[in-house]
Each structure stands twice: as C-alpha cells, then as structure tokens.
Amino acid sequence: MDSTTPEALAGMRETASPATLPADTLKADILWHVLYSLGRDNERPDRQTVFRALALALRDRLVEKWIASQRAIYAKSSKRVYYLSLEFLPGPFLRQNLIALGLEKEARDALTELGFTLDDVAGEEWEPGLGNGGLGRLASCYLDSMAALRLPAYGYGIRYAFGIFHQLIRDGQQVERADNWLRGGQHWEFERTHYMHPVRFYGSVREWVDEQGRLRHTLEGGSTVMAMACDMFIPGYRNDYVLNMRLWAAKSSREFEFSFFNTGDYIGAVEKKIRDENISMVLYPNDEAPEGKELRLKQQFFLVSATMQDIVRRFRKKGVAWDQFPRKNVIHLNETHPAVAIPELMRLLVDEELLPWEEAWYICVRTFAYTNHTVLPEALEVWPEELFRKVLPRHLQIIYEINRRFLHDVRRQFPHDPGLLARVSLIHEGEQRFVRMSHLAIVGSFSVNGVSAHHSNIIKESIFNEFYKIFPERFNNKTNGITPRRWLRQCNPTLAWLITEHIGTEWLTDLEQLKKLEPYAESAGFQKAWMEVRLRNKQKLAEYIHAKNGITILPESLYDVHVKRFHEYKRQLLNILHVITLYNRIRRDPDAGIVPRTFIFGGKAAPGYYMAKHIIQLINAVGYTINTDPRVGDMLKVVFLQNYCVTLAERIMPATDLSEQISTAGMEASGTGNMKFALNGAITIGTHDGANIEMLEHVGDENLFLFGLLSHEVEDLRRQGYNPRTFYETDSELREVLDMISGGYFSPGDPHMFRDIVESLLNHGDRYMVLADFRSYAYRQQDAARAYLDQPGWARRSMLNTARMGFFSSDRSMGEYARDIWGVEGV
Ligand code: T68
Missing domain, CATH: 3.40.50.2000 (Glycogen Phosphorylase B;)
Structure with missing residues (x-):
C-alpha cells in the first residue's frame, strides 16, 4: 500500500496510542499533517511545508507531555513560580525540541526518506524575536532550565506581532525592517481563541462607602481590551516534562459589543478594534532611556493584568484562604517592566477581595521577587505621573498609599536624615513628577537580586545603597547562566x-x-x-x-x-x-x-x-x-x-x-x-x-x-x-x-x-x-x-x-x- 494515501496514514496514526507515539511514526505524522493540518498535497511537499508539518508533529508530542506535567503540578499542589517578562528570545525551536525529545536521529531519517536534510528544513524556521538582547535571552535560558529541573513554573509574556526589527546594512548603515515572524503561521503554539481575560485601562475612580461603612474604590468608564492566551511549549531535556510560555495577544472586546454595531457606526467599530489590538503589535526596541510612551505602559499592564487573572483563577481552584497565597505562589519580576503587578495585586486584594490594607500588603511583599539588570541611571524605568494617572488611575492611588506608609516607616527608622525620604520615595518630585519603578519593585518584593557578584555589590553599595540599609535582608546575588x-x-x-x-x-x-x-x-x-x-x-x-x-x-x-x-x-x-x-x-x-x-x-x-x-x-x-x-x-x-x-x-x-x-x-x-x-x-x-x-x-x-x-x-x-x-x-x-x-x-x-x-x-x-x-x-x-x-x-x-x-x-x-x-x- 502506498504510504502516503489518507487511508494508510490514518491507519498508522490509529495504531499509535496518543500517550506513547513511537518515533517511527514521525514520517507518517509529517505526511498526515501536510495533508490534514496544512491542506497540501503530500506526494511532493515543499521544504517549508515539511518544516511546518514536522513542527506540528512535534507539538503533538509536546502537548501530551505538557498535560501530564500540569497534572503532576496540580496533584502535588506545588507552590508555583510565575516568571513575568516583557521579553523572551527563545531562538528557533526545531532542533532544541528534537534534542529535548530525543528525536534528532528519527527526524533526520524521516526527512531523508522525504528527500530533505535536517539542516535544510531547520533553515525554514523564522525565530521569534520577542526580545532585545540579554534580558530576553536570559528569560529563555531560564525557562529551559526550569523545565530541565522540573520546576512548577510558568513563563508569561506578550506575543508581539512584530518582534525586534530585522536589521539590514545598506551603504554601511543600519536600516530597520519590520519583523513579520507570524507570516505563514505559527506551528509551535496553541492559540486559545476562547480563552481570554478582559484588561481595563483609563477611566476614573469613584470613591464610595458601602453598607459596612468601608471606603470602596471602583473604576468607572475606561476601555477594555481582551487578552488571548497563546501557549508555546518548553520541554525539559529528555525528562518528559514540559512547561509553557504563555504569551498574551490583544484582541478587541468590540467584537463582543453588538451595541457598537447596532448604532450603525460600523467603520468606527472596526477602527476601535484595530486600535485595541495595537497593544501587542510591536516590541519596543529601546534599551536606553525609556521615554514616556503610553503604548509601552499599556503593554506592561496588559501582561500584568491578564497574568494576574490567570494566577488568581488557578489559586481559587484550591479553595484556600488568601493568607496562603504566598505559600502557593511566587511572582518573579524580570526587571521593573512588569512591576505594576505589585499595585495590581493590591487592587485585587483590597478593592475586590475586600482584605484590609495591612493584610493585603503582607501577602504582596511575600509574593514578589525582583531581578535588576542594569545600573545605568538613564535606563532605570520611570513614568511621568500624569501619564500613569491617565492610563491606570487606581494603580497610581495605590502607589501613593504604598509610598505614604513606606515613607512613614523610613522616617521612624531614620529620624535624623530628612533628605533620605525624597531619595527613596517611589515618586520623584521635581518640575515634573515621575513614578520610580525600581523603588516600587524593591519596596514591594521580598527579594532583590543582581545578575553577577560584581553587579550585586554595586547595587548594594551605590545605586540602591539606601534601600540596602532599609532592607538588608532582601538583597542577594544570582549570577546569570546559559543553557x-x-x-x-x-x-x-x-x-x-x-x-x-x-x-x-x-x-x-x-x-x-x-x-x-x-x-x-x-x-x-x-x-x-x-x-x-x-x-x-x-x-x-x-x-x-x-x-x-x-x-x-x-x-x-x-x-x-x-x-x-x-x-x-x-x-x-x-x-x-x-x-x-x-x-x-x-x-x-x-x-x-x-x-x-x-x-x-x-x-x-x-x-x-x-x-x-x-x-x-x-x-x-x-x-x-x-x-x-x-x-x-x-x-x-x-x-x-x-x-x-x-x-x-x-x-x-x-x-x-x-x-x-x-x-x-x-x-x-x-x-x-x-x-x-x-x-x-x-x-x-x-x-x-x-x-x-x-x-x-x-x-x-x-x-x-x-x-x-x-x-x-x-x-x-x-x-x-x-x-x-x-x-x-x-x-x-x-x-x-x-x-x-x-x-x-x-x-x-x-x-x-x-x-x-x-x-x-x-x-x-x-x-x-x-x-x-x-x-x-x-x-x-x-x-x-x-x-x-x-x-x-x-x-x-x-x-x-x-x-x-x-x-x-x-x-x-x-x-x-x-x-x-x-x-x-x-x-
Ligand atoms: C542585560 N540587560 C544586561 N536589557 O545589560 C546584561 N532594557 O549585562 C545582562 O547580562 C542581561 O541583561 C541579563 O541579565 C538587557 O538586556 C534590555 O534588553 C532592556 C530591554 C528593555 C528595556 C531595558
């Protein structure tokens, strides 16, 4: 029987039980995906089609192991690690996944039979450039190692439609071109088109007093964007353990608001949709002074809000009390870019769960850990207060309350250094006010680490010296590594x-x-x-x-x-x-x-x-x-x-x-x-x-x-x-x-x-x-x-x-x- 006929392929797949797909079905699986997933003639598929089909065949194997790994984490009721990063630079997946799954030789053999070499087929992959450089690449090395060590961990980031620009050298000069990495589709991920969280920006805060006499804060107005989950799998090296990197893509909520269409403003509705989906459109290429770009702040909150909803949903399944939250979860902040997670958790606990401030704060500072990656003063992230108030009005209020209480404690601890308060304040006061994200991250975390021994010393001795005096036990070093x-x-x-x-x-x-x-x-x-x-x-x-x-x-x-x-x-x-x-x-x-x-x-x-x-x-x-x-x-x-x-x-x-x-x-x-x-x-x-x-x-x-x-x-x-x-x-x-x-x-x-x-x-x-x-x-x-x-x-x-x-x-x-x-x- 011709092995490329649909009947033969279906027969081959039936005999392979899903949990234990043996390696020798790889060729059959490639051909099956060429026909049924990609809709192409599988008699003479081209190189790109074979690459895509091979990726799908490997994704089949990864998803099985991922489900098993998730079940194991759930069954053990393990404490979970959430690694939040605005950037990941995973590099091409094909060879890495083959090595981790132990399928390199099988893939070579299967491809040879199909008339290709692994080198040629691997050359068809366009890497996801969802990071600028060291910081994003480190996050990806760390996911690889978390999987190798079987840690109960999740990577969370943004699925930018355009990653770091493609660089050309023309007449000796750099020219930037858009990096359209999603053209031709993405075959490693699962787009969870029905799995979305609402993320809310703008609006204004209404203060009111409830029946129990509590002061309450409610955000009114504003606009909502949906965050759609896209999962990519990170296999541990030959250990059957698979983690996921969940990247959020922005989807307009307008599709769900029929009223918009009912008013007859069809084009207006579509324009709004496009504006909403801009949030995850492009990675910011800056690694110098971050300017006060509204879209960038929205990206940060978009990641944080969607991720926090995921974390809380998983935590709630357990039905345990909130004070157990830090025993069950740790949220790691890769740089200050996701540090707005701190006021977001406070908002969830205080405004929505109605916990007293002190209790909520106690939970917060036992949940977050922060890694600093730079000592260049111009690279320390700050946001103009006005911009912050416009985009995240409630979060700014919460930051002010965190700051008020923090400065109160500092004043008590160091009564004879009045200048200290201005230096450590979460708010930089001057002609214009700025929110200092590194100060927020330090005050809201139980751990602050540098990325080499030398760097961690500089942090303690110079840039964050005053925080080191206030919280000496929080500071530590974790020298970087590579996989x-x-x-x-x-x-x-x-x-x-x-x-x-x-x-x-x-x-x-x-x-x-x-x-x-x-x-x-x-x-x-x-x-x-x-x-x-x-x-x-x-x-x-x-x-x-x-x-x-x-x-x-x-x-x-x-x-x-x-x-x-x-x-x-x-x-x-x-x-x-x-x-x-x-x-x-x-x-x-x-x-x-x-x-x-x-x-x-x-x-x-x-x-x-x-x-x-x-x-x-x-x-x-x-x-x-x-x-x-x-x-x-x-x-x-x-x-x-x-x-x-x-x-x-x-x-x-x-x-x-x-x-x-x-x-x-x-x-x-x-x-x-x-x-x-x-x-x-x-x-x-x-x-x-x-x-x-x-x-x-x-x-x-x-x-x-x-x-x-x-x-x-x-x-x-x-x-x-x-x-x-x-x-x-x-x-x-x-x-x-x-x-x-x-x-x-x-x-x-x-x-x-x-x-x-x-x-x-x-x-x-x-x-x-x-x-x-x-x-x-x-x-x-x-x-x-x-x-x-x-x-x-x-x-x-x-x-x-x-x-x-x-x-x-x-x-x-x-x-x-x-x-x-x-x-x-x-x-
Ligand atoms: C790098 N930082 C450090 N930043 O420069 C490098 N910044 O020494 C270190 O090894 C590496 O982090 C990992 O710890 C960065 O790569 C950025 O890419 C970046 C991106 C956006 C805004 C600021």
Missing part, C-alpha cells in the same frame, strides 16, 4: 560529540562534569582533535561570510568577535580604534609579522540611538577601507554581519577564537554572551566587569585576557576630573587613529562624516573612558596575538575555558533561584 543544551549541544554538535566521547553525556544536565576534560588539556592527540573541530567550525563561518558579505577570510586567521547590542558602554568603538591601529602598523611595515586576524562585528542599535548607529557606520567604513586595501591582503579583514539574532549567534559562537567583552568597568551588569563564547572554547579579552570577573576566577588568569580600569578607578578618575585629551596628546598611535577618523580617511566622499564620534571622545568628556583604556587594551591584544601563535598553548587555553565553565550553566542559576528565593522543588 548548555542550546549553547553547546545544539549549536556545536561536533564539539559536543568530542566531549561526550571522552566524558559521557552527564554534562548535558550537570555542566560541572566538564571538569573531567581538564586532564585532556595536555594530551597532544586531544588538542589536535579539538582544534580540528574548531577549524571546521571556522571554515563553515567563512563560507557563510563569503555567501552573505562577499568577503573571503582565512579560516586559520584569528577570529576576533564582538557581537551584542550596540551601546556606547559596550565599547565597539574601542575595538575599531584598535583595528585601525593594526591597520596602521601594517601600512607602515607590511612585514611587521602581525598575526592574521578577522574581526567580526554584529549587533543592532536602537533605531533612535544616533551614536550607536554612527559607530556601526564607522565600523563598516573602516571595514571597506581595510578589506579593499591591497597592502593588507590576508593580514586583516573586518566583517559586519547583519541582523545579529539567536540563529546567527548559534553560527558564530562555535567559530570564535577571541571573545570581546570590553564594557567600561561597572556598566555591564553581567553579560551572557561572554559565557556562550567561553563554553565553546573561545578565549575572552575583557574588562573587570559583570560576570567576566567570576569567569576569571573559574578559568584562571592565564586563560583570559583582562585589561583596563577597575570600577572604582573609573569612578575615582571621573571624580578627579578625567581629561581624555591627555591620552590623545601622549599616545601617538592613538592620536594618528583619531586624526584619521576626523580627517575623513574612512569617508573620503564626506570628510566630516565621523567627526562627531571623535568629538564625543575628545571634547565631550568620553563618558565611557574609551581613551583611558585604549593603551592597556592594545597591549592585551598583543598578548592575545602572541598566544595565538603558540597553537598547542591556545588549544590548552581553549579547552580549559570549556572545561571550567560548569558554574555558568543556567541550571545552576535556576537551582539557586528555586532554593534561595522561590522556595520550590522539582515536581
């Missing part, structure tokens, strides 16, 4: 295989096992095998670069890679100044014996961030000059890869020799790219910042190139009056580089093009201390080049980096959160 399933096993299968061959598979769920590689670091045979794998990875990246950028690079050259969001504090500018320095040395003496290098850059700049975009343009201009200069040849190449995203990171990490982590000390909260590179055997050149410092402690200082000012030196220098010009005047190599940029060497058509970049360094204070760190960076780069010439030595360093990265697994991070903050255990 080894995606960031080694998936993205670097050949290296993963080499490791597994020598130490077994345990490292996949216990990354400290990588320590067992250390004895091999001295073995010439292993070194050779290690470097061969790395060289193959580098060859593949060279092919990709050739195809995308038309630039030929030497796989044997030192791949020096700087990929992350563009921000002045991350100092891509410092890197390009050094590139130009090397270029000048080659121009002066083509036989200078410089180690051949390929500099690779990637990353997006916020569309409104002028300086960051300008630095992208400078890098591309320098790249053009160097790559086309015949004197340089293979000695130096500069590549800018457009549209850096999770998919691209997976290509780059395994092929990197030197990882650039060169933020101004004290400014990068942690970094997680640093960990991904090192796990794949890259060596870091970096500053004393974020998690670099802990990486140094683990890998040892002979295996990591540290340079530059320390955080306190940055501060001291700034206090003493930093004068960047002295570096310009005393360092002739640096001076030559800056003069070339401002003199139009890289922009002959427009000599003034990059003048303002040099201005920002020389005449506007060089806020990020690029010039102060230039010389020590250049020296350290020389050390790196020398080290690279000694290939066995480099192999040893590379292996030891991988072997000693066990601590940086997100399984370790999640284990610490579960034990120290959440008080939950695996199901």
